[in-house]
Amino acid sequence: MADLEVDLDDEFHGADFFDEEDTQSSEDGDFDSWDDTDEADDQEDSAEEDYEEEYPEEEEYDSEYSDEFEEESEADDDEEESEEFDEEDDSYDDESDVPQERELQVEEFSTRSGRKRSRREKKESTQKQSARPASRSARPTKIAYVPISEEELDEKIVPIQKKKHKGLKVTGIIAAILAVTAGCAYGAVTYYYADRFFEGTYINGIDCSNKTAYEVEQAIASTVEAYSIEVTSRNQDPQTISGSQIGYQYMSDGEVLNLLKQQKPYEWVRGFMETRSYNTQENVTFDKTLLQNEVKALNCAQPENQVEPENAYVAMNGDEFTIVPETEGSKLKVKEAYKALDAAISGSQTSIDLGSTPDVYAVAAVTSEDSTLQATRDAYNNYTKASITYTFGDQTVTLDGSTLKNWLQFDEKGQLVQDDASFTQHVKDFVAQLASEHNTVGTTRSFNTTSGRTVSVYGSAYGWKIDQDAEAAQLTEEIRTGTQTTREPVYSMRANAYGYNDIGSTYIEVDLSSQHMYYYQGGSIIFDSDIVSGDIRYDDRATPPGIFTLYYKKSPDVLRGAKKPDGTYEYETSVTYWMPFNGGIGFHDATWQAYFGGDRYTYAGSHGCINMPLDAAATLYSIIDTNVPIVCFY
Known part of the structure; x- marks a missing residue:
């Protein structure tokens, strides 16, 4: 706009804006018709003087830049003549806008030119009045407007570029209005959900969408009013205990309200995109005494329906032992059944199976898993093996x-x-x-003797x-x-042989009647000798019959009789070979005997031992064995 003002100022600088006749008439004519405006003019002149006093260089500025702008204007005229404005020119978006735009420029130009001339006229008038006598009026003369051609306007008016984003501004305004509207709507919905649950909210299976905490609790309470629990037991039909039978009712504990408080109202949009489900502990109360009475009245609690459980046990199954499993029975422990129902109702359960609830029924003392029972089964299976x-x-x-x-x-x-x-x-x-x-x-055995006799x-x-x-x-x-x-x-x-005659073929035969002995080995005699046995005149000295075996053998040894009260023995006899087989009775050498065999045992026999010659005793000592049977008979 500064360029435009300078351009216009330069165009009309020095032009004769005053008609001479008009000037004369103004100087010499009657100014009565202007009296009414003298005061306003004086104020305007005063303002003009003040302006010139404050900005004294303005006139100088106009003069200084007028010539410079004139030169630039001439150069611009040459450039504008060669420049074509078409549909692709960035200065105009549409050719249809050029006349209207130019019309606005002309109007603006005229207005600015008028103001410029008015100021110049006032200034010149002031200067003239200052040269005139004091009695002359300082009112301005009429202004004559000089017409300007359209070509001159094209040369002097700098085109103003059209604002390209006018449509965007309108769009922005509309968008802002919509945003404000949407914001208000969002805020209103947010305020709505400040005390209500979002859409898609479920608590304990109840649809709580758009409900307050109080409304939700009322819904929960309504479900509680219809509460009942089905009781299943062993060998009995299911039975139902209703809430009214036990005084069942809902009590608010604030948990629903706490869920609502955890909800952020400004997140209400999420309710339309997702489902939220919560489970709360329904705080209910009921009369426990009434529940006890209901438990006692159940069919499964009646005495006639009580069957004791049976222990597992071991039984014979074919050729092996197996475990027969325990039986459950139906003996109900009423106290435990009450505890189970109390817990189920407190947890708002609608059914309970007492048969699968631990500790409600009496159980077998011995089960098939009992380690002792399993050990017994294994042990008895070993019996069969x-x-x-x-x-x-x-x-x-x-x-x-x-x-x-x-x-x-x-x-x-x-x-x-x-x-x-x-x-x-x-x-x-x-x-x-x-x-x-x-x-x-x-x-007693039958024994065939060497002499041919058979004795028992x-x-x-x-x-x-x-x-x-x-x-x-x-x-x-x-x-x-x-x-x-x-x-x-x-x-x-042990004997030498099995069977009735267990003596076998190796033995020593002592014939007490013939006073002779034989040593058989494998059925053959390997040694024999005459002997002197116990003195038959004395019962306690006679050699007893029977079958015996050698205890041991010793050489030499001292044979002693019974011990007397004074500590001495009835006799003490030294022998070279000692071979006992029946208590104190045995084979030994007897050098004091005059002879052996015959009837010597009838009057000079021993105390029960078998006396032998020294050399015979030595031979026997060398061949006798401890397991060889010694058969003595009469």
């Missing part, structure tokens, strides 16, 4: 599961009755039976004798471990 075969020479006796099963006891339902004492007694009886059939100690000989110190206690213990252990074996019984005494 055990097989012990006893040998008695050519004879055998076998004990196996088929016999052992008969030693066990079972009740009417097949349950194994553990009775260790009874089983132990069966074992002892079995061993005793073996002893009675195969022991030979203490029995009683053997109390020789033969087969089973150690029953030791054998029973070993047999019990083998049964329990399922041992399969073939063996002899445990003996306390």
Whole structure:
């Protein structure tokens, strides 16, 4: 605009804006019609003078830059003549706007030119008045406007570029209005959700969208009013306990309100995009005394419906022992049932299965998982596996599961009755039976003598004798471990041969009637000798008949009789070879005997020993063995 003002100023600088006739008439004519405006003019002149006093260089500025601008204007005229304005020119968006724009420029130009001339006229008038006499008026003369052609306007007016973003401003205003409107709407909805749950909110399965905390709690309370719980029990039809039967009612604890407080109202949009689900503890109350009465009234709590549980047990199944599982029974523990229902109702459960609730029913004391029961099963299965075969020479006796099963006891339902004492007694009886059939100690045998006689000989110190206690213990252990074996019984005494005549073919024969002895080995005599046996005149000195074995042998030794009260012995006799076999009776040398054999034992016999010549005693001493039977007979 500064350029425009300078341009216009330069264009009309020095022009004759005053008509001479008008000037004359103004100077000489009547100014009465201007009287009314004198005061306003004086104020305007005063303002003009003040302006010139404040800005004295303005005129100089105008003069200084007028010539310079004129030169620039001429250069611009040449440039504008060669410049074409088309649809692509950045100065105009649309050719249809040029006339209107130019019209505005002309109007603005005219207005500015008028103001400029007015100021110049006032200045010149002031200068003239100052040269005139004081009686002349200082009012301005009429202004004559000089018309200007359209071509001149094109040369002088600098085109004003159209504002390109006028449409954007309108759009921005509309957008701002919409934003404010949307903001207000958003704020209104935010305010709405300050005390309400968002859309898509569920609490305990209840749709709480757009509801206040109070409305939600009322909805929860309405569901509580219709509360009931179904009770399922063993061997009984389900029964229902209603809330009204136990005084069931809802009590607010503020948890719903706390959920609402945790909600941020300005996030209400999220409610339309997602679902939020909460579970709260429904704070309810009910009459526990009424609940106790309802539990006692349940069918499963009635005495006629109580069945005791049964323990698991071991039973025989075919050829092996198995565990029969325990039975649950239906014996209800009413106190525990009440506790379970109390907890279920407090948690707002709508059903409960007492049959699967721990500790509500009595349970079996012994279950199939019991380690002791499993050990018993395994032990008795070993019984069926055990097989012990006893040998008695050519004879055998076998004990196996088929016999052992008969030693066990079972009740009417097949349950194994553990009775260790009874089983132990069966074992002892079995061993005793073996002893009675195969022991030979203490029995009388028929013996064929060298002289051809057959005598009966009683053997109390020789033969087969089973150690029953030791054998029973070993047999019990083998049964329990399922041992399969073939063996002899445990003996306390052994004979040379099995069978009725257990003497065998190696033995010493002492014929007390003929006073002679023989040593048989493998059925052949390897040694014999005359002897002197006990003096038959004395009962306590006669050599007793029977079957014996050698205890030991010793050389030399001293033989002593019974000890007397004074500490001395009835006799003390030194011998070179001593071989005892029946208490204090044995073989030894007797150098004091005059002879051996015959009838010497009838009047000069020994105290019961078998006297032998020294050399015979030495020979026997060298060949006798401890396990060789010694058969004495008359």
